Amino acid sequence: MSEQTPEQNLLTEDVRELLRLITQTDITELSLERGDAKIHVKRTPYAVAAPVVVTSGVAAAPVAVNLAETPAAPIGQPITSPMVGTFYASPSPKDPAYVKVGDEVHPGDVIGIVEAMKMMNEIESEIHGRVAAIHVENSQPVEYGQVLISIVPLD
Incomplete structure (x- = not known):
């Protein structure tokens, strides 16, 4: 062979x-x-x-x-996962989500957490804009580069 x-x-x-x-x-x-x-x-x-x-x-x-x-094409600017891990929409199950569709975010605002190897990594917005879509659910496993949230820029 x-x-x-x-x-x-x-x-x-x-x-x-x-x-x-x-x-x-x-x-x-x-x-x-x-x-x-x-x-x-x-x-x-x-x-x-x-x-x-x-x-x-x-x-x-x-x-x-x-x-x-199947992931939909993102609307606006995507915020992607910087690593493989588990996405969390809030700091704890009892707390509200960091963001929801329609919220305005600024650079540095936390939009979620990706847990990898027992380390909680806050994911921050890099732009000022409005949350157009949230592509992942709370406690969902995510891949490196997977779109988590889409933001429509505001000026």
């Missing part, structure tokens, strides 16, 4: 890009083959069929991905 070069293998980035294309465009179906790996993604009105990857004749079972769980 010959070894595959990186150019012939489907990489995680390839799969993410295919899913991004199908959820953020009018494309309804995509197929890609590289070496022995094949992927086919098809969007239905309510879900995206997750990729079926075939390598050396073995196929993984498809899984449906709810479009409602």
